Amino acid sequence: MIDIINKAKSEHDLTKDEIIFLLSCEDGSLIFKAADEIRKQYVGDEVHLRALIEFSNICRCNCVYCGLRSQNRDVERYRLSKKQILESAQKAADFGYKTIVLQSGEDVFFTADYLAEIIKEIKNLDVAVTLSIGERTFEEYKILKDAGADRFLLRIETTDKKLYEKCHPNANFENRVRCLRDLKKLGFETGTGCLVGLPEQTIESLADDILFFKDLDADMIGIGPLIVHPHTPLKDKPNGNFDLALRVMSLTRLLMPDINIPATTAMETLNPQGRIIALQSGANVVMPNLTDNDARIKYEIYPNKAGINYTELSEKLSQIGRTISCTKGFRGNKNSPLSLNPSPAGRGKNVNLARTLRKNMTPQETKFWNLVRNNQFQNIKFKRQYPIGPYIVDFIAIQHMLVVELDGGGHNTDSQQKYDIERAKYITSRGFKILRFWNNDIDNNIEGVFETISQTLRDSN
Numbered sequence: 222m223i224d225i226i227n228k229a230k231s232e233h234d235l236t237k238d239e240i241i242f243l244l245s246c247e248d249g250s251l252i253f254k255a256a257d258e259i260r261k262q263y264v265g266d267e268v269h270l271r272a273l274i275e276f277s278n279i280c281r282c283n284c285v286y287c288g289l290r291s292q293n294r295d296v297e298r299y300r301l302s303k304k305q306i307l308e309s310a311q312k313a314a315d316f317g318y319k320t321i322v323l324q325s326g327e328d329v330f331f332t333a334d335y336l337a338e339i340i341k342e343i344k345n346l347d348v349a350v351t352l353s354i355g356e357r358t359f360e361e362y363k364i365l366k367d368a369g370a371d372r373f374l375l376r377i378e379t380t381d382k383k384l385y386e387k388c389h390p391n392a393n394f395e396n397r398v399r400c401l402r403d404l405k406k407l408g409f410e411t412g413t414g415c416l417v418g419l420p421e422q423t424i425e426s427l428a429d430d431i432l433f434f435k436d437l438d439a440d441m442i443g444i445g446p447l448i449v450h451p452h453t454p455l456k457d458k459p460n461g462n463f464d465l466a467l468r469v470m471s472l473t474r475l476l477m478p479d480i481n482i483p484a485t486t487a488m489e490t491l492n493p494q495g496r497i498i499a500l501q502s503g504a505n506v507v508m509p510n511l512t513d514n515d516a517r518i519k520y521e522i523y524p525n526k527a528g529i530n531y532t533e534l535s536e537k538l539s540q541i542g543r544t545i546s547c548t549k550g551f552r553g554n555k556n557s558p559l560s561l562n563p564s565p566a567g568r569g570k571n572v573n574l575a576r577t578l579r580k581n582m583t584p585q586e587t588k589f590w591n592l593v594r595n596n597q598f599q600n601i602k603f604k605r606q607y608p609i610g611p612y613i614v615d616f617i618a619i620q621h622m623l624v625v626e627l628d629g630g631g632h633n634t635d636s637q638q639k640y641d642i643e644r645a646k647y648i649t650s651r652g653f654k655i656l657r658f659w660n661n662d663i664d665n666n667i668e669g670v671f672e673t674i675s676q677t678l679r680d681s682n
């Protein structure tokens with residue numbers, strides 16, 4: 222188990238079987254601790270607060286778990302006016318929130334054009350805008366993006382297609398995935414996530430969910446345990462399991478170290494300390510609800526939704542050594558080793574390429590990797606095929622700001638040398654030192670290679 226956790230910590234990659242093992246093992250405490258360490262290393266101690274405004278509980282969908290489903294006649298429906306939404310947004314901005322989350326049922330009254338007007342006004346408050354309004358067409362998402370929306374939350378809920386379609390009558394799994402890919406394409410910081418505890422959901426499918434998040438290169442992941450609503454078809458089912466939801470969240474942090482992960486309200490609803498426990502197990506975001514009381518009680522996706530007392534939260538955060546962020550909190554915090562990459566879109570592409578390269582290493586790269594992996598060399602953490610901006614370096618020791626490159630004969634040509642110079646300029650401009658070795662050195666003088674690395678580290682200390 223420790224080996225798998227260490228692998229997750231250093232490579233941020235696990236096989237499906239390894240994920241299943243960690244989701245099913247008896248005690249999750251080492252997973253939670255590892256996720257907390259990686260959270261600290263990559264996104265720091267700041268907690269980002271996002272102000273949530275639930276502006277309509279009218280929904281055309283009929284999700285079997287949700288109290289807002291269209292067939293629930295026991296809910297009093299409401300829709301905030303544009304003026305009310307803007308007043309809530311102003312209140313949030315005055316309070317110091319840097320992100321406003323507009324969430325609703327799938328309410329077609331709010332056309333993309335109408336929402337665009339609202340978004341443009343909210344953007345004047347110098348805040349980031351996150352939308353959580355369900356499925357729309359590419360063209361509609363584009364209108365929202367062009368109006369200035371920064372982020373979009375759309376949980377996949379489950380990647381088990383059969384289960385998805387059972388839980389979402391008349392909905393289509395492929396369309397859900399299409400929406401998420403469109404959002405990424407349009408440059409939204411894209412959030413997704415899953416519900417833990419759906420009837421018939423398997424550990425295997427939860428492992429698939431985590432792999433899906435990684436494949437999508439999602440920027441935010443919200444994991445919530447299912448909380449049964451008495452006016453839904455799931456009324457006789459048990460709630461989701463807190464520990465399992467926490468594990469899914471922690472493993473997501475281990476595999477996606479630089480993303481934003483909320484400590485969800487559902488976690489706090491299920492466990493009175495759930496939010497703080499989640500923040501100590503990989504989460505770095507909290508979403509206080511700023512919806513006016515009248516509306517808030519009608520936005521009952523599940524019963525007894527936990528609230529947040531701001532003073533209590535800030536006291537609890539300082540007790541656990543965390544601070545409230547005063548930035549908009551986009552992915553790729555300046556201090557994170559992964560912020561070396563340029564735009565979310567560029568990073569996505571490079572991460573995928575890096576993955577492919579890792580699978581196709583040269584014999585010399587494999588030899589070097591086998592000698593440095595798992596901190597074997599002077600306890601230094603090396604990573605391989607690592608994206609820095611538009612480039613991918615062979616090996617990197619981030620803590621020591623050191624890049625190691627292995628060259629074959631192809632680097633002799635003029636054009637390649639020009640490219641290498643530009644590349645080196647870029648990488649050194651980010652504060653890295655580059656050591657280059659010929660494949661021949663790796664084959665015939667590996668001791669010399671390691672001596673040069675040691676000497677360089679000594680010189681820079």
Ligand code: SAM
Binds near residue numbers: 376445448
């Ligand atoms: N209608 C939009 C959507 O579905 O994406 C946004 C609002 S919806 C209420 C936000 C999230 O609430 C959903 O993604 C779902 O996972 C969660 N949710 C709904 N019912 C729930 C329940 N009974 N227990 C836990 N989470 C629930």
Ligand code: SF4
Binds near residue numbers: 281282283287325355
């Ligand atoms: Fe509507 Fe969202 Fe609830 Fe589904 S989860 S019924 S889409 S509000």
